[in-house]
Amino acid sequence: MATLLGLLTSPRLIPGLAALLVLYLVVGAVVNYRKLRQFKGPPLAAVSRIYIFWQSVRHRFHISEYEALQKYGSPCRFGPNLVITDDADIIRHISAPRSAWSRADWYDAMRHDPRQDSVFSTKDEKHHADLRAKMIGAYIGRDIDTIEPETDKIVVDFVNLIKTTYSGKAMDISITSQFFTLDVLSAVAFGQPFGYVKANRDIYNYTQASTAFLSALELASNHAFVRWVFYSPLFRWLAAPKDSDEFGIGPILRIAHDAVAERFAGDQSSSGGGGAKASVAGTTRRDMLGHMVGKGLNQLECEVEAYVQIIGGAESTTSTIRTTMYLLLSNPGVYAKLRAEIDAAVDRGDISYPVVTYAQARQLPYLQACIWEGLRMYPPLFGLKSKLAPPGGDTIKGIYFPEGTEVGLCDAAMCRRKDIFGDDADVFRPDRWVDADPATRALYDRTVHTIFGAGRYECLGKHIAMVELHKVFVELIRNFDWAISNPLKGIVHYGHGVHVQKDMFLTAWPRQH
Numbered sequence: 001m002a003t004l005l006g007l008l009t010s011p012r013l014i015p016g017l018a019a020l021l022v023l024y025l026v027v028g029a030v031v032n033y034r035k036l037r038q039f040k041g042p043p044l045a046a047v048s049r050i051y052i053f054w055q056s057v058r059h060r061f062h063i064s065e066y067e068a069l070q071k072y073g074s075p076c077r078f079g080p081n082l083v084i085t086d087d088a089d090i091i092r093h094i095s096a097p098r099s100a101w102s103r104a105d106w107y108d109a110m111r112h113d114p115r116q117d118s119v120f121s122t123k124d125e126k127h128h129a130d131l132r133a134k135m136i137g138a139y140i141g142r143d144i145d146t147i148e149p150e151t152d153k154i155v156v157d158f159v160n161l162i163k164t165t166y167s168g169k170a171m172d173i174s175i176t177s178q179f180f181t182l183d184v185l186s187a188v189a190f191g192q193p194f195g196y197v198k199a200n201r202d203i204y205n206y207t208q209a210s211t212a213f214l215s216a217l218e219l220a221s222n223h224a225f226v227r228w229v230f231y232s233p234l235f236r237w238l239a240a241p242k243d244s245d246e247f248g249i250g251p252i253l254r255i256a257h258d259a260v261a262e263r264f265a266g267d268q269s270s271s272g273g274g275g276a277k278a279s280v281a282g283t284t285r286r287d288m289l290g291h292m293v294g295k296g297l298n299q300l301e302c303e304v305e306a307y308v309q310i311i312g313g314a315e316s317t318t319s320t321i322r323t324t325m326y327l328l329l330s331n332p333g334v335y336a337k338l339r340a341e342i343d344a345a346v347d348r349g350d351i352s353y354p355v356v357t358y359a360q361a362r363q364l365p366y367l368q369a370c371i372w373e374g375l376r377m378y379p380p381l382f383g384l385k386s387k388l389a390p391p392g393g394d395t396i397k398g399i400y401f402p403e404g405t406e407v408g409l410c411d412a413a414m415c416r417r418k419d420i421f422g423d424d425a426d427v428f429r430p431d432r433w434v435d436a437d438p439a440t441r442a443l444y445d446r447t448v449h450t451i452f453g454a455g456r457y458e459c460l461g462k463h464i465a466m467v468e469l470h471k472v473f474v475e476l477i478r479n480f481d482w483a484i485s486n487p488l489k490g491i492v493h494y495g496h497g498v499h500v501q502k503d504m505f506l507t508a509w510p511r512q513h
């Protein structure tokens with residue numbers, strides 16, 4: 001006792017503890033460094049995740065990934081246990097149906113309801129496969145018939161909004177495109193749009209809240225400590241979005257919860273995720289929610305899936321509409337060519353009115369080229385989406401990844417590879433897609449499609465996103481002449497796992513047909 005007391009009161013206690021801490025940090029850094037020393041990368045990244053934390057807080061995470069891959073080659077070390085790549089083949093190998101790789105802790109941050117994992121957050125590969133199998137028929141439009149009709153209604157609302165409110169006036173497309181995608185997704189998910197386009201205002205201050213949410217999400221996905229703080233009961237109680245909130249993401253949660261609850265209303269025993277079956281109304285509606293209910297997802301599972309669908313789907317598609325529209329308007333030659341293709345199809349009677357069908361739009365090769373080139377220039381969901389090397393490690397294209405290595409994708413570097421896309425890879429040039437020979441075109445497709453993930457992890461909403469994008473670009477161009485309202489001013493653009501844009505003012509004039 002006396003010895004312990006002596007130790008605690010010793011003047012050497014603080015320096016001693018400090019020395020131990022330094023020793024611990026140095027030994028930890030050396031151990032970390034040695035783990036994956038065969039991969040080159042920024043020196044600080046090899047010993048601590050502080051490097052990527054610092055990049056995130058400066059809005060530079062994706063830029064620093066890109067720079068590191070240019071400087072050190074691919075794959076490159078980006079954290080003590082983290083390697084990043086710009087190679088679609090590696091990602092495709094990792095994600096193949098029978099691959100033994102698994103999701104890394106990055107996906108823990110995608111769990112927004114402490115009670116239940118979603119298809120996008122679960123690290124239980126069997127649970128993931130099971131959820132995918134149950135939902136894929138709805139997502140790809142095989143088992144439901146509402147995706148196109150619901151999207152069409154919102155496209156008509158969007159065109160009307162521009163005609164009636166913004167004709168000849170500046171419109172911030174960074175905001176209205178978000179209204180559009182939020183309405184499409186809610187209409188497709190549960191047959192009822194949020195009503196953003198008709199109201200033409202950020203009903204729940206979602207736009208502002210989502211920007212803050214995305215920066216927090218980037219930190220949480222890349223750092224265990226941040227996850228521990230953000231997802232602690234105290235922090236959740238204080239700051240996490242709740243369906244009782246009046247503004248922000250909370251009301252979106254509430255609407256999703258209410259829509260799901262309505263479907264389950266006929267069966268009182270179903271609340272709280274007990275695996276109960278749906279009411280008759282729930283199973284008979286052939287929309288996404290009806291399909292999930294019909295496949296046996298319980299109420300809580302439907303709630304978390306509806307939320308993922310809205311949040312994941314809205315940010316990504318919105319970002320693509322914004323960036324591609326700006327790229328088109330900044331390239332008059334490209335814009336004129338696309339418009340000529342659409343006008344010729346209209347003149348031939350190959351495009352329905354008031355909204356082009358997805359099948360018709362897919363017959364327009366230059367439109368396809370513009371959409372894929374836009375996605376290539378600014379891949380919308382560029383977080384790491386990292387996976388873990390299996391027991392015993394794995395060798396891919398001659399590179400050995402030791403067991404437990406976390407491997408993430410840098411979408412921007414993959415999509416701007418000069419050895420694939422040529423010396424002008426940094427330039428928006430849709431013609432590369434139409435001019436390419438079949439083998440090169442196949443390589444472009446294989447590479448850029450990987451921004452949707454691959455194999456057993458591929459984005460479930462890819463079909464819905466494509467339906468939205470094809471329709472919206474045809475109708476925006478068929479119906480309006482466009483100009484950037486103040487080209488010298490520029491826009492606000494940065495990224496936190498998703499590109500965020502602000503102040504994208506465009507002026508539209510209805511075209512005479």
Ligand code: HEM
Nearest residue numbers: 119120313316317381385451452453457459460461464465
């Ligand atoms: C341009 C638009 C989009 C892009 C680029 C995109 C990209 C992605 C990516 C990269 C992933 C993760 C892949 C991985 O974990 O390795 C993903 C997953 C997912 N996305 Fe999308 N997405 C888009 C639109 C949508 C839309 C509109 C929806 C909903 C309607 C959606 C729903 C989902 C879901 C549910 C998952 C989880 C799939 C799974 O874990 O099995 N996405 N998406």
